[in-house]
Amino acid sequence: MLPTRYWQDLPWPAFxxxxxNTVAVLPVASIEQHGPHLPVxxxxxxxxxVVGRTLQVIPAELPVLVLPTQSYGLSVEHLRFPGTLxxxxxxxxxxxxxxxxxxxxxxxxxxVIVNSHGGNVACLDIAARRIRIESGIFVxxxxxxxxxxxxxxxxxxxxxxxxxxxxxETAVLLALRxxxxxxxxxxxxxxxxxxxxxxxxxxxxxxxxxLAWQAQDLNPAxxxxxxxxxxxxxxxxxxxxxxxxxxxxxxxxxxxxxxxWLANEPNPHG
Numbered sequence: 001m002l003p004t005r006y007w008q009d010l011p012w013p014a015f016x017x018x019x020x021n022t023v024a025v026l027p028v029a030s031i032e033q034h035g036p037h038l039p040v041x042x043x044x045x046x047x048x049x050v051v052g053r054t055l056q057v058i059p060a061e062l063p064v065l066v067l068p069t070q071s072y073g074l075s076v077e078h079l080r081f082p083g084t085l086x087x088x089x090x091x092x093x094x095x096x097x098x099x100x101x102x103x104x105x106x107x108x109x110x111x112v113i114v115n116s117h118g119g120n121v122a123c124l125d126i127a128a129r130r131i132r133i134e135s136g137i138f139v140x141x142x143x144x145x146x147x148x149x150x151x152x153x154x155x156x157x158x159x160x161x162x163x164x165x166x167x168x169e170t171a172v173l174l175a176l177r178x179x180x181x182x183x184x185x186x187x188x189x190x191x192x193x194x195x196x197x198x199x200x201x202x203x204x205x206x207x208x209x210x211l212a213w214q215a216q217d218l219n220p221a222x223x224x225x226x227x228x229x230x231x232x233x234x235x236x237x238x239x240x241x242x243x244x245x246x247x248x249x250x251x252x253x254x255x256x257x258x259x260x261w262l263a264n265e266p267n268p269h270g
Contacts, residue, residue, distance in 0.1 A: 001021075001060055001061055002018075002019075002063055002064075002065065004065075005055050005064060005065065005066055006065065006066050007024065007065040007066060007067045007068070007255065008067075008068055008193045010065070015106045015107060015108075016107075018065075018106075018205065019063040019081070019109065020061065020109075021063060021110065021254045021255070021258075022063040022064070022065060022108050022110065022254075023062075023063065023064045023065070023108075023110045023111075023112055023250055023253050023254050024065050024067060024103045024108045024110065024111045024112070024201055025051065025064060025066045025067060025111075025112050025250070026049055026067045026070065026096070026099060026100075026103075026111060026112070026113045026114065027047045027066065027067070027069040027070065027075060027112055027114045027116070028047075028069075028070045028073060028092075028096065028113055028114070028115050028116070028117070028120055028124060028262075029043040029044040029046075029047040029048075029069060029070065029071050029073055029115075029116045029117055030043040030044065030045060030071070030072070030073030030074070030075045030085075030086075030116070030117040030119065030120065031043075031071055031073075031075070031083075031084070031085040032073070032075035032078040032081075032083075032084040032085070032086070032117070032119075033074060033081035033082075033083050033215070033222045033223050034164065034165040034169065034222070034223060035164075035165040035185075035186075035189060035221050035223025035227065036182070036185040036221055036222075036223070037165070037170065037181060037183065037185040037186040037223070037227055038165050038169070038170060038173055038178050038181060038182075038223075038227075038238070039173075039177075039180045039182070040083040040084065040085075041180070042165065042173060043073070043116040043117045043203055044071045044116070045175070045177055045180075046116050046144075046169065046171065046172050046176070047114060047115075047116035047144075048069060049172065049175075049176040049239060050114070050116070050144045050242045050243060050246060051066055051114060051240065051246075052131050053239050053240070053243035053258055054242075054243040054246040054247050054250065056243070057243050057244065057247050058247045058250060058251065059251070062250065062251060062254055063254065064250055064254075065108070065131050067099065067103070070095065070096070070099075072085055072086070072087050072092075072121050073086070073087065073092065073117045073119065073120045074086060074087060074088070074089055074092050074117075074119050074120050074123050075117070075213045076088075076119070076214075076221075077119055077213065077215050078119075078214070078215050079214070079238070080214060080216050081215065081216075081222050086129065092120065092123050092124075092127070093123050093126055093127050096113070096123075096124060096127040096131075097127050097130045097134065098109065098129030098220065100127070100128075100130075100134075100135050100137065100139065101131070101134065101135050103135075103137065104131075104135035104136065108137070109137045109138055109258050109259075109262075110253050110254065110258060111131065111137055111138070111139045111140070111141045112139075112142055112249065112250060112253055113128060113139065113140065113141045113142065114142055114143075114144065114246070115141065115143040115144075116143070116144060116145070117162075118143075118145075120237050121141075121143060124141045125141055127141075127151045128140070128141040128265055129218045136262060137258075137262075138253070138256065138261060138262065139248070140253060142181065142246070142249055143241075144242045144245075144246060145168070147242065147245040147246070147249075148195070148241070148245060149168070149238060149241060150228065150237050150238065150241045151244075152237065153168070153234060153237060153238060153241075154166055155167075157194075158225055158226060158229075160204070161190075161191040161193065161194050161222055161224055161225065162191075162225020162226060163187065163191075163224055163225065164215065164218075164222075164223055164224050164225070165222070165224070165227060166223065166225010166226060166227055166256065167224035167226050167227060167229045167230045167234070168225070168230075168234075168238060168252070169223050169225075170186060170225075170227040170230035170235075171191060171230035171231060171232065171234035171235035171238060172235040172238055172239060174230055174231065174234075174235050174237065174241075175232045175235030175236045175238075177237070178232060181256055183228075183230075186227035186228045186230065187226075187227060187228050188225075188226040188227070188228055188229075189219045189221055189223040189225055189226075189227060190219065190224070191218045191219060191224040191225075192217065192218050192219060193213075193218055238268040
């Protein structure tokens with residue numbers, strides 16, 4: 001068992017003795033507007049909530065070290081709303097790649113990026129592959145919201161259109177930080193795409209050929225989805241489900257034969 005679950009709490013000599021299958025977990029989030037009813041900290045709060053709950057359910061002997069949360073993400077789709085903090089894609093790519101290199105220098109060969117912001121996905125996919133190429137370690141890019149949800153919380157309309165500050169994110173915030181949620185301002189923030197999608201279904205924001213959008217294109221309030229339907233009980237169920245899925249992932253990464261996988265390098269001489 002590791003003496004701590006948090007990378008920053010170890011003294012440097014302890015990194016010499018880490019188990020070979022230690023998994024480093026890098027939370028990457030954002031600080032960005034989430035409508036009139038939620039704080040700009042939503043993605044960071046949810047990320048830390050999912051990671052924290054996952055740590056509660058993984059086996060005590062699983063060697064996991066959580067790196068400091070990277071709260072500044074790529075949030076250019078929310079630039080029109082004050083309070084949003086964003087990096088550029090180039091900055092986020094460089095930062096995550098360099099963190100991966102530091103993980104590799106510490107002798108850790110397994111890295112799971114835990115992302116909580118949709119705008120980070122493409123950049124983190126590139127970063128994960130770059131870390132694999134440049135640092136030679138095993139990397140997985142995971143987003144909690146794309147790992148499924150409880151059967152009781154599946155709703156075709158909300159799943160398709162409620163992609164930002166809707167029912168699910170509001171519910172999780174009610175479970176984690178109800179003091180930061182103003183339900184008096186929560187309502188059904190109908191996405192403009194809900195009507196336009198009938199005319200151009202192949203261009204859905206989360207479809208196979210998405211249009212480039214900013215938050216105000218979907219709703220001038222900066223939120224989409226039925227936030228008024230959220231409850232803390234729903235949030236607890238979503239968190240428990242996300243933690244269970246994430247725990248399975250971390251255990252599979254720890255058990256994976258990384259040495260054999262990374263040994264499959266081609267012979268340049270034929």
